[in-house]
Amino acid sequence: MRLRRLTLQHFRNVAFADLALTGDRHFFVGSNAQGKTNLLEAAGFLFALRSFRTADNRALIAHGQPEAAIACELTHERRGDTRVLIKLRPGGKEVTCDGERVPRLADYLGHFPAVVFSSQDQLLVRGSPGARRRWLDLALAATDATYFSTLQAYHRALAGRNALLKRTASASELLAFEHPLATAAASLTSLRAAGIATLSTHVAETYNRLADSAEPAALTYSPDTAPLDAPAWSALFAKNRPRDLVMKTTLAGPHRDDCELTVSGKPARDFASEGQQRSLALALRLAEVEYLATRTGVQPLLLADDVLGELDPARRRRFWTALGENRQVIATGTTLPDASLGTWQIFNVTTGSFAPS
Numbered sequence: 491m492r493l494r495r496l497t498l499q500h501f502r503n504v505a506f507a508d509l510a511l512t513g514d515r516h517f518f519v520g521s522n523a524q525g526k527t528n529l530l531e532a533a534g535f536l537f538a539l540r541s542f543r544t545a546d547n548r549a550l551i552a553h554g555q556p557e558a559a560i561a562c563e564l565t566h567e568r569r570g571d572t573r574v575l576i577k578l579r580p581g582g583k584e585v586t587c588d589g590e591r592v593p594r595l596a597d598y599l600g601h602f603p604a605v606v607f608s609s610q611d612q613l614l615v616r617g618s619p620g621a622r623r624r625w626l627d628l629a630l631a632a633t634d635a636t637y638f639s640t641l642q643a644y645h646r647a648l649a650g651r652n653a654l655l656k657r658t659a660s661a662s663e664l665l666a667f668e669h670p671l672a673t674a675a676a677s678l679t680s681l682r683a684a685g686i687a688t689l690s691t692h693v694a695e696t697y698n699r700l701a702d703s704a705e706p707a708a709l710t711y712s713p714d715t716a717p718l719d720a721p722a723w724s725a726l727f728a729k730n731r732p733r734d735l736v737m738k739t740t741l742a743g744p745h746r747d748d749c750e751l752t753v754s755g756k757p758a759r760d761f762a763s764e765g766q767q768r769s770l771a772l773a774l775r776l777a778e779v780e781y782l783a784t785r786t787g788v789q790p791l792l793l794a795d796d797v798l799g800e801l802d803p804a805r806r807r808r809f810w811t812a813l814g815e816n817r818q819v820i821a822t823g824t825t826l827p828d829a830s831l832g833t834w835q836i837f838n839v840t841t842g843s844f845a846p847s
């Protein structure tokens with residue numbers, strides 16, 4: 491997939507921008523708080539239909555404006571030339587693809603894969619299980635509508651059961667949510683196990699390409715509860731009822747799952763060096779790229795927010811080589827990338843304006 495033109499209107503601090511993208515490497519350079527991340531956020535929104543940094547879409551609309559718009563023209567491996575337009579209003583978003591309104595957003599997701607590399611990605615290694623679960627859920631849901639709907643069903647049933655636990659409901663009331671919860675838990679854990687098995691191969695390969703040494707990295711599934719079938723999950727939720735009623739929440743289940751990351755067999759969070767953690771975070775994102783490319787047959791767009799500047803020159807070059815030739819990259823930074831990283835189309839960013847140089 492190649493993004494050829496990107497147009498923004500009233501998106502954060504960008505009043506209007508219409509950018510023709512040529513080639514495969516685009517770099518947006520500028521001082522802090524000028525609008526570099528805003529541009530990547532808009533590009534990412536086109537494909538994920540969500541911002542990579544806020545859950546509140548109202549924050550994306552320029553102050554004082556009633557709506558924001560993001561539009562693009564792209565060439566796509568399967569769809570050919572495609573135009574997408576998204577309008578963001580305080581009450582919701584409207585997505586139009588080739589002039590036709592997209593009624594079910596779930597049908598749109600996954601067709602236009604994009605991966606965001608951010609300076610916050612080390613939290614995937616160092617942060618809480620929630621950060622890794624979110625990474626996993628987004629990677630798997632982006633290519634598998636069944637995963638997406640199972641995850642939604644699980645969270646709907648979990649929210650229902652938790653609401654009942656808060657008002658000390660009876661066992662028969664709880665049972666109404668435990669049945670769908672158990673069915674979704676069984677599917678979710680088996681889909682996660684399969685997804686992680688594939689992702690872990692990519693993580694091991696990409697880490698190997700990025701790391702300073704030959705120490706192997708691994709990603710393994712670390713479920714909260716060993717995978718069970720639906721009747722066994724039902725039995726577990728029933729058994730946990732007294733404890734959950736006291737705590738007023740569902741304590742055990744796939745919403746507490748984690749993935750373990752290791753380097754040379756030791757937990758990366760506690761034992762890996764700063765450099766190893768950086769490489770591992772990049773490896774997770776590159777694994778996501780490989781996973782999306784393999785599953786969809788479409789090359790994802792790579793959005794790198796201030797990532798290059800954080801890497802030492804050797805790691806930067808290895809990261810660069812690991813990205814692969816055949817992928818479009820839009821990157822930002824406060825300084826231009828070194829010449830060894832090839833030729834870029836450069837835009838200078840100043841207070842929400844983008845001037846080609």
Ligand SMILES: Nc1ncnc2c1ncn2[C@@H]1O[C@H](COP(=O)(O)OP(=O)(O)OP(=O)(O)O)[C@@H](O)[C@H]1O
Nearest residue numbers: 502503522523524525526527528549550551552553
């Ligand atoms: N809804 C909005 N309306 C208008 N301006 C906004 C809105 N949201 C954010 N901004 C402005 O956008 C600017 C931040 O832009 P951005 O996050 O893209 O910076 P950046 O160039 O990536 O900087 P850094 O290098 O620090 O990450 C700030 O000046 C902020 O006030």
